[in-house]
Amino acid sequence: MAGSEASCVLGIDLGTTSVKAALLVGTGRGHVVAASCSRETQAHASSLEAGPEGMEQNVRRIITALNECLAALPQQQLQRVSHVGISGQMHGIVFWKSDQGCRWTECGTSPTFEPEEVSHLVTWQDSRCSPAFLASLPPPQSHISLATGFGCATVYWYLKNSPDFLKCYDAAGTIHDYVVAMLCDLKKPLMSIQNATSWGYFNAKTKSWNTDVLKKSGFPLHLLPEVGDPGSIAGRTICAWHGIPKGTEVGIALGDFQCSVYSCLTERTDAVLNISTSAQLTISMPPGFQPPETPDPSSAVTYFPYFNGDYLAVAASLNGGNVLATFVDMVSRWMEELGLQVQESAIYAKIIKAALAQDDSKLSIHPTIFGERHVPEQLASVTSIAASELSLGHVTRALCRGIVENLCSMLPVQRLMETGVSRILGSGSALARNEVLRQEVERIFPFPVVYGKDVDAAVGAAMVMFHRK
Numbered sequence: 091m092a093g094s095e096a097s098c099v100l101g102i103d104l105g106t107t108s109v110k111a112a113l114l115v116g117t118g119r120g121h122v123v124a125a126s127c128s129r130e131t132q133a134h135a136s137s138l139e140a141g142p143e144g145m146e147q148n149v150r151r152i153i154t155a156l157n158e159c160l161a162a163l164p165q166q167q168l169q170r171v172s173h174v175g176i177s178g179q180m181h182g183i184v185f186w187k188s189d190q191g192c193r194w195t196e197c198g199t200s201p202t203f204e205p206e207e208v209s210h211l212v213t214w215q216d217s218r219c220s221p222a223f224l225a226s227l228p229p230p231q232s233h234i235s236l237a238t239g240f241g242c243a244t245v246y247w248y249l250k251n252s253p254d255f256l257k258c259y260d261a262a263g264t265i266h267d268y269v270v271a272m273l274c275d276l277k278k279p280l281m282s283i284q285n286a287t288s289w290g291y292f293n294a295k296t297k298s299w300n301t302d303v304l305k306k307s308g309f310p311l312h313l314l315p316e317v318g319d320p321g322s323i324a325g326r327t328i329c330a331w332h333g334i335p336k337g338t339e340v341g342i343a344l345g346d347f348q349c350s351v352y353s354c355l356t357e358r359t360d361a362v363l364n365i366s367t368s369a370q371l372t373i374s375m376p377p378g379f380q381p382p383e384t385p386d387p388s389s390a391v392t393y394f395p396y397f398n399g400d401y402l403a404v405a406a407s408l409n410g411g412n413v414l415a416t417f418v419d420m421v422s423r424w425m426e427e428l429g430l431q432v433q434e435s436a437i438y439a440k441i442i443k444a445a446l447a448q449d450d451s452k453l454s455i456h457p458t459i460f461g462e463r464h465v466p467e468q469l470a471s472v473t474s475i476a477a478s479e480l481s482l483g484h485v486t487r488a489l490c491r492g493i494v495e496n497l498c499s500m501l502p503v504q505r506l507m508e509t510g511v512s513r514i515l516g517s518g519s520a521l522a523r524n525e526v527l528r529q530e531v532e533r534i535f536p537f538p539v540v541y542g543k544d545v546d547a548a549v550g551a552a553m554v555m556f557h558r559k
């Protein structure tokens with residue numbers, strides 16, 4: 091009954107590069123994606139406090155992209171939305187004043203909210219916390235090693251370097267926690283244990299913050315959100331929003347990679363490979379699995395809470411589609427310096443075409459320009475450079491291969507085989523839009539590869555709510 095009366099569920103994903111939205115409609119046997127939309131946020135912002143090491147995003151731009159996305163969805167179906175599920179980029183932190191986080195205004199025919207007293211979002215890509223700074227912090231009681239870009243590490247950085255900044259705000263969360271708090275007018279933000287784990291200083295087993303450790307070191311505890319289980323309801327919308335009725339239930343915000351996995355994983359013998367701005371290779375752990383109490387900082391695999399007490403083992407690479415985006419940006423800047431202007435989308439199309447015509451290359455690119463959390467100091471390198479292999483096609487092919495090989499070095503094919511993996515599910519729009527990356531995925535894995543669409547996390551966030559209904 092995907093007909094006109096069926097109720098709809100809206101899924102939203104606030105990614106690092108783009109915002110996506112997907113409308114799911116119930117059918118007799120499940121659901122279908124009735125409409126979807128994606129908008130780049132173009133939200134990069136300079137950091138006043140951290141300088142070039144900061145990686146911040148302008149929250150207004152993110153919300154503008156969100157509004158544009160929702161405005162592009164069919165009004166009739168938005169009016170039938172019964173639940174909203176929201177996911178987004180993990181680890182990051184945004185601060186706001188709880189009584190002035192946003193202002194609701196009329197936007198076309200329906201109200202929407204505009205950010206007011208809100209800081210920039212300091213993202214997972216932020217590198218202001220050096221290894222020496224992190225080593226100076228109290229050791230967390232968590233199974234996850236602390237890294238730069240994690241919410242609690244960022245708070246400590248402000249505490250040391252810019253304490254007045256923190257005095258301006260009394261609430262904090264991930265960007266998706268912020269949106270949920272604004273939609274439902276939560277005075278105290280609520281965070282899922284998926285996102286709380288991604289901030290550091292969180293014990294996923296007891297589902298609680300390391301308050302004793304944090305308190306002793308003067309951490310502003312009032313900035314820590316309440317925590318809840320993924321799949322639970324955070325509140326109800328306080329206004330009709332883009333036609334979505336007032337009083338619609340909104341789920342607690344979820345991690346984007348868990349939602350990408352949720353959108354496609356059906357068998358325990360599946361591994362999920364997601365490539366968006368970052369990249370992840372994930373397998374699900376058996377029911378009842380508990381991660382070791384203390385992390386191995388040299389391990390490339392971490393364990394993240396999934397749903398219903400289950401865990402995912404994930405190789406989370408900081409070098410995914412962003413490496414290609416950086417390459418495209420570099421080409422575009424070089425061309426500009428040479429007096430030519432070419433749109434980035436045209437560069438993507440050309441480099442992908444050139445690499446498709448170049449199906450092999452001895453050129454070897456280790457692409458970790460952003461480091462990796464377990465080896466932050468190991469940056470990118472290029473080897474086996476032959477004069478005959480310098481075309482755009484060779485370089486793009488080698489770059490795509492390097493991204494996939496790097497991810498596989500973090501969670502090797504051998505380990506996948508030992509755990510019984512028999513299929514790779516590919517998700518994320520960097521993969522969906524790049525045939526060269528897909529070819530390299532198919533080359534490296536000795537398993538069949540099945541692809542999703544480019545709004546997977548948004549679909550996953552909606553599915554979580556759909557299954558609650």
Ligand SMILES: Nc1ncnc2c1ncn2[C@@H]1O[C@H](COP(=O)(O)OP(=O)(O)O)[C@@H](O)[C@H]1O
Pocket residue numbers: 104105106107108109365366367368410411412413414415434435438439518519520523524
């Ligand atoms: N025109 C394009 N063609 C192919 N790939 C693209 C194009 N534009 C962007 N990309 C890739 O998509 C990535 C961003 O994917 P996206 O799903 O929007 O990320 P996120 O979910 O992190 O917001 C970029 O880092 C880049 O590698």
Ligand SMILES: O=C(CO)[C@@H](O)[C@H](O)[C@H](O)[C@H](O)COP(=O)(O)O
Pocket residue numbers: 104105106107178179180181214345346347348366367368369370406407
């Ligand atoms: O770092 C991890 C997990 O530790 C990432 O996998 C996590 O999903 C983060 O949200 C991403 O890094 C950001 O997601 P995306 O915008 O690249 O899709």
